[in-house]
Amino acid sequence: MQTALIVIPARYGSTRLPGKPLADLVGKPMIQHVYERAMQVPGVAGVVVATDDARVMAAVQQFGGQAMLTSSEHVSGTDRLVEVMAAFPADIYLNVQGDEPLVRPDDLAALLALMQSDATAAVGSLCHAIDADEALNPNAVKVVMGNQGEALYFSRSPIPYPRDAQSARYFKHVGVYAYRAAVLAAYQQMPVPMLEQTESLEQLRLLTAGFSIRMLQVEPTGPGVDTPACLERVRAMMLGLPEVAVNPLAAVRLVISDVDGVLTDGGIYYDATGECLKRFHVRDGLGIRMLEENGVRVALLSGRDSPTLRKRAADLGVSLAAYGVKDKAKACFELMAQAGVTAAQTACLGDDSIDLPAFASCGLSFAVADAPSYVQQRASEVLQTAGGHGAFRELADRILLAQGKAAVFNSADGFMQHIVNVAQ
Numbered sequence: 001m002q003t004a005l006i007v008i009p010a011r012y013g014s015t016r017l018p019g020k021p022l023a024d025l026v027g028k029p030m031i032q033h034v035y036e037r038a039m040q041v042p043g044v045a046g047v048v049v050a051t052d053d054a055r056v057m058a059a060v061q062q063f064g065g066q067a068m069l070t071s072s073e074h075v076s077g078t079d080r081l082v083e084v085m086a087a088f089p090a091d092i093y094l095n096v097q098g099d100e101p102l103v104r105p106d107d108l109a110a111l112l113a114l115m116q117s118d119a120t121a122a123v124g125s126l127c128h129a130i131d132a133d134e135a136l137n138p139n140a141v142k143v144v145m146g147n148q149g150e151a152l153y154f155s156r157s158p159i160p161y162p163r164d165a166q167s168a169r170y171f172k173h174v175g176v177y178a179y180r181a182a183v184l185a186a187y188q189q190m191p192v193p194m195l196e197q198t199e200s201l202e203q204l205r206l207l208t209a210g211f212s213i214r215m216l217q218v219e220p221t222g223p224g225v226d227t228p229a230c231l232e233r234v235r236a237m238m239l240g241l242p243e244v245a246v247n248p249l250a251a252v253r254l255v256i257s258d259v260d261g262v263l264t265d266g267g268i269y270y271d272a273t274g275e276c277l278k279r280f281h282v283r284d285g286l287g288i289r290m291l292e293e294n295g296v297r298v299a300l301l302s303g304r305d306s307p308t309l310r311k312r313a314a315d316l317g318v319s320l321a322a323y324g325v326k327d328k329a330k331a332c333f334e335l336m337a338q339a340g341v342t343a344a345q346t347a348c349l350g351d352d353s354i355d356l357p358a359f360a361s362c363g364l365s366f367a368v369a370d371a372p373s374y375v376q377q378r379a380s381e382v383l384q385t386a387g388g389h390g391a392f393r394e395l396a397d398r399i400l401l402a403q404g405k406a407a408v409f410n411s412a413d414g415f416m417q418h419i420v421n422v423a424q
Helices: 030-037 052-061 077-087 105-117 181-187 194-199 203-208 230-239 282-293 307-316 328-339 353-361 391-402 412-415
Strands: 002-011 048-049 067-069 094-097 125-128 143-147 153-154 170-180 213-217 254-258 295-303 320-322 344-352 364-367
Touching: 002 030, 002 077, 002 105, 030 048, 030 105, 030 295, 048 052, 048 295, 052 067, 052 125, 077 094, 077 181, 077 230, 094 181, 105 125, 105 170, 105 213, 143 364, 143 412, 153 213, 153 320, 170 181, 181 203, 181 213, 194 203, 194 364, 203 213, 254 328, 254 353, 254 391, 282 307, 282 391, 295 328, 328 344, 344 353, 344 391, 353 364
Parallel strands: 002 048, 002 094, 048 067, 125 213, 254 295, 254 344, 295 320, 344 364
Antiparallel strands: 094 170, 125 170, 143 153, 143 170
């Protein structure tokens, strides 16, 4: 019998939920729930938590588990797993995510059985059926498979494309992997391909290198934990409480907005002197001020710089801004640091491809109604209003509503409390 080891990568510094492995779930840190479920899988030589933080390691040791401190430079759980190989030799490694406290031991056992019974399976993973609405969510990774269950491709986009909606079937990838040791040994030498960089999906490195990933279909799984809202949902499920929908906008403390195509209609005009003119919408300006007056910071993020943009920001009293930016992801993190908020507390608003890195950096992302379809697919949600026509105001009203402050924009008394600092 081939020896098998379960490894649970657990990175402390999650951008959306810092300290995630130690988040309390009904009296235990989340990592303990994952560990205990992994320990129920028969036929494994052991379970090891691979972490980059001494606090996680101490917590695991405190409940009697086994942990290994690994490099903080790893960019993925698979990279962390490669380091574990040197200290814990085995034939097959099961990679179980540390933010999946509802993972089913039976699913892990079935995946291990597939790998032990079929020597041709180099890598194995799990998937389950989803409906067409969930397939549109870029946070749900989809997989399409061949006749033998081998993965043909993974994507954040809805695949297959629903040209004939009646025949399309969608499968969500569950981030549990089984690797043969030889595959992991080769993984660290593989170059990062364009597909992995574009989709931000590490399994595409294996497909690009020619390795087959055998998919095992299971029943729909419980949700993982990516954000504070996810944590509350899982906690309610564990306690057997009715699920209460938590509006993620309630946690927003910073809104980062693109300018051209979002606060303007996208047109760029020049007067006789060569000065750049832009058309802003007054309702957006009022939305910015109402958010600022109610504890939600607003930052402007633009790939261009001009006196026009700076004058508009000054008129609205916006002190957080980054102009002439090429790397919007880096700029977003810098703006979050200046505002003293986390990614989970940040919403981003954009309209074009240049905004996609910002979408990936923020806990929530919104595309204006007239954004290209491929940009809309990457956003958490698409607004009903086009850029330059009040899209920011739509989002501002929704944030205030979610935070119990709708009176600020829908009642005279509420609005009058902020009239001194009103600007359009």
